[in-house]
Amino acid sequence: FELYLDSADIAQIARFHDCLPVKGVTTNPSILAKSGVGLNQLLLNLAELIGPEARYHVQVVSSTVDGMVEEAKRLQDLPYDIVVKVPANETGLAAIKKIKADEIAVLATAIYSVQQGFLAALCGADYLAPYVNRIDAMGENGPQVVADLQNLLDRQKLPCKLLPASFKNTRQVLDVLSAGVSAITLPIEIAEQMLGHPAVNPAVAQFDLDWCNVFGNQLSFE
Ligand code: E4P
Numbered sequence: 001f002e003l004y005l006d007s008a009d010i011a012q013i014a015r016f017h018d019c020l021p022v023k024g025v026t027t028n029p030s031i032l033a034k035s036g037v038g039l040n041q042l043l044l045n046l047a048e049l050i051g052p053e054a055r056y057h058v059q060v061v062s063s064t065v066d067g068m069v070e071e072a073k074r075l076q077d078l079p080y081d082i083v084v085k086v087p088a089n090e091t092g093l094a095a096i097k098k099i100k101a102d103e104i105a106v107l108a109t110a111i112y113s114v115q116q117g118f119l120a121a122l123c124g125a126d127y128l129a130p131y132v133n134r135i136d137a138m139g140e141n142g143p144q145v146v147a148d149l150q151n152l153l154d155r156q157k158l159p160c161k162l163l164p165a166s167f168k169n170t171r172q173v174l175d176v177l178s179a180g181v182s183a184i185t186l187p188i189e190i191a192e193q194m195l196g197h198p199a200v201n202p203a204v205a206q207f208d209l210d211w212c213n214v215f216g217n218q219l220s221f222e
Pocket of ligand 1: 027134185
């Protein structure tokens with residue numbers, strides 16, 4: 001299973017990398033623009049933090065096929081394990097076909113429907129990122145789109161991984177995990193909510209209190 005953080009916040013990525021088996025990071029142009037951190041700096045910091053096994057999903061910003069292909073090649077030349085994110089619209093699918101001809105790893109992003117994801121998989125995408133919350137917000141069912149897409153990939157034996165993205169609550173995460181996906185990218189606040197059941201810390205504090213009342217605060221198993 002591949003667990004990613006959908007963030008460019010280095011301090012928060014460091015925090016969750018300490019306590020979770022984080023495979024890497026996904027970003028998009030909005031996340032990078034909001035963070036104010038340049039891509040080079042981010043990758044340098046993350047490589048130091050996570051190490052050489054980290055994988056980064058980085059989105060192209062060009063809106064032409066040639067521009068996307070050019071950006072994909074430049075990203076591929078960087079000394080990191082980079083998967084190139086390409087929006088799965090008509091231009092993006094044309095770019096994915098060309099980028100895959102160069103054997104560069106691709107994630108088709110901005111997936112809003114099963115049929116769109118299926119076409120991106122046919123074009124050779126290695127990963128698909130369905131936007132779960134954005135689909136829900138349109139009055140449709142994000143986790144159901146993920147489940148149907150996973151089913152279709154399995155039935156058609158397409159060697160493509162779903163990497164669902166865009167979550168606003170932990171229920172959406174659990175629902176796509178139940179659909180059998182083998183990768184996911186979590187915004188920081190959702191990773192936080194998954195760890196932070198309100199009953200946990202009071203339970204641990206009570207253990208401490210019970211122990212200290214009898215044995216004091218040193219560790220002793222005698
Ligand atoms: C990641 O690949 C997507 O770009 C991102 O998760 C979109 O999330 P949002 O809907 O919260 O912006």
